[in-house]
Amino acid sequence: MTSKILSIETSCDDTSVAIVRDDGFVEVCLSANQDLVHKPFGGVVPEIASRNHTLQLLPLIEEVRCRTPFSWHDLSGIAVTSRPGLIGSLLVGVVTAKSLALVHDLKLIGVNHLEAHLLAPFLYDKDYKKNENLKFPYLAMAVSGGHTQIYWVTGIGQYKVMGRTLDDAAGEAFDKFAKHLGLGFPGGVKIDQLAKTGDASAFKFPRTMIGDESFDYSFSGLKSGAIRMVDQMDENTKKTRLSDICASFQESVADSLLAKFERAAEAMGAQRAVVTGGVSANSRLRQRAEEWANKKNIQLFIPPLKYCTDNAAMVGYAGISRLMRGEMHDQTLTASASSWPNDFAESSR
Numbered sequence: 001m002t003s004k005i006l007s008i009e010t011s012c013d014d015t016s017v018a019i020v021r022d023d024g025f026v027e028v029c030l031s032a033n034q035d036l037v038h039k040p041f042g043g044v045v046p047e048i049a050s051r052n053h054t055l056q057l058l059p060l061i062e063e064v065r066c067r068t069p070f071s072w073h074d075l076s077g078i079a080v081t082s083r084p085g086l087i088g089s090l091l092v093g094v095v096t097a098k099s100l101a102l103v104h105d106l107k108l109i110g111v112n113h114l115e116a117h118l119l120a121p122f123l124y125d126k127d128y129k130k131n132e133n134l135k136f137p138y139l140a141m142a143v144s145g146g147h148t149q150i151y152w153v154t155g156i157g158q159y160k161v162m163g164r165t166l167d168d169a170a171g172e173a174f175d176k177f178a179k180h181l182g183l184g185f186p187g188g189v190k191i192d193q194l195a196k197t198g199d200a201s202a203f204k205f206p207r208t209m210i211g212d213e214s215f216d217y218s219f220s221g222l223k224s225g226a227i228r229m230v231d232q233m234d235e236n237t238k239k240t241r242l243s244d245i246c247a248s249f250q251e252s253v254a255d256s257l258l259a260k261f262e263r264a265a266e267a268m269g270a271q272r273a274v275v276t277g278g279v280s281a282n283s284r285l286r287q288r289a290e291e292w293a294n295k296k297n298i299q300l301f302i303p304p305l306k307y308c309t310d311n312a313a314m315v316g317y318a319g320i321s322r323l324m325r326g327e328m329h330d331q332t333l334t335a336s337a338s339s340w341p342n343d344f345a346e347s348s349r
């Protein structure tokens with residue numbers, strides 16, 4: 001018999017609630033994003049994000065109950081993202097999950113948001129088929145507005161960090177560069193759209209740390225270097241060659257991301273690879289990753305966008321997988337801006 005869990009995600013600016021089964025089937029996942037509220041500020045404002053979670057979370061839980069009626073007694077527990085993220089935002093989810101667990105006498109599990117991203121490719125639903133070929137181990141790149149890391153994943157709770165960004169996340173670089181070009185927030189998707197008609201070889205933007213031995217990234221230098229080059233262009237060039245600028249920038253991010261990912265895959269002899277997080281929506285990154293995987297005979301898994309960007313379904317699957325192993329938390333669970341020391345092992349490489 002399958003069991004199911006109610007899950008909550010509020011680590012940044014998306015409020016999300018889901019019901020997920022232990023085999024990864026998503027019965028329902030509803031999210032409310034806050035893009036419009038943060039847009040005027042050109043980025044996520046933490047205080048505004050947590051205030052909006054307090055307004056959105058309970059109505060969203062009610063809506064999930066209306067769409068997929070369930071009895072609290074039928075649930076195996078409640079999962080909530082408890083780390084890492086914006087502390088005020090996390091607190092809203094954690095306090096709500098603890099209250100519901102207490103009131104309905106349910107098990108509680110605090111989930112690491114990054115673990116949830118890493119397990120997202122196991123999710124499926126009525127519109128999206130299960131990835132029957134996905135098995136451990138696999139190499140995963142989690143790349144979004146807040147994270148850019150490479151992990152070697154060998155099982156539930158077994159994640160080795162191979163590499164990480166030393167400064168900005170790749171999505172942050174997309175968003176800041178887009179903001180500088182006057183494209184609004186979040187700008188990654190705008191760059192992607194404009195790049196479709198641009199020439200990726202028109203401008204040679206920096207590829208930082210690409211030849212470096214480690215599997216770490218740096219996107220701050222790439223972004224600043226590209227901004228400097230754009231600032232040196234005359235206004236007419238900036239306007240008439242906007243698509244070329246976007247395509248060239250996107251290519252430099254894709255080159256940087258894939259150089260390390262491909263080398264890490266080679267080092268680990270990976271047969272399966274996962275790209276997840278909001279930036280995996282980028283059409284050029286997807287295309288390049290698919291070309292590489294085909295060439296190397298590696299099975300590539302990129303979850304559908306709804307499970308790549310922040311969502312509660314991935315939190316539910318990570319949470320129920322942990323609960324099935326007998327792991328859970330009590331009412332002392334607290335939100336933490338950073339991962340816990342034992343969440344991930346460091347690679348000895």
Ligand code: KG4
Binds near residue numbers: 012171172
């Ligand atoms: O996973 P996500 O929804 O939230 C975070 O955890 O950050 O990722 C959002 C990030 C933003 O930086 C956004 O600009 C970027 O993903 N993004 C894209 C695309 N779609 C979303 N970046 C490049 N190309 C896209 N098509």
Ligand code: ZN
Binds near residue numbers: 113117144277310
């Ligand atoms: Zn995320």
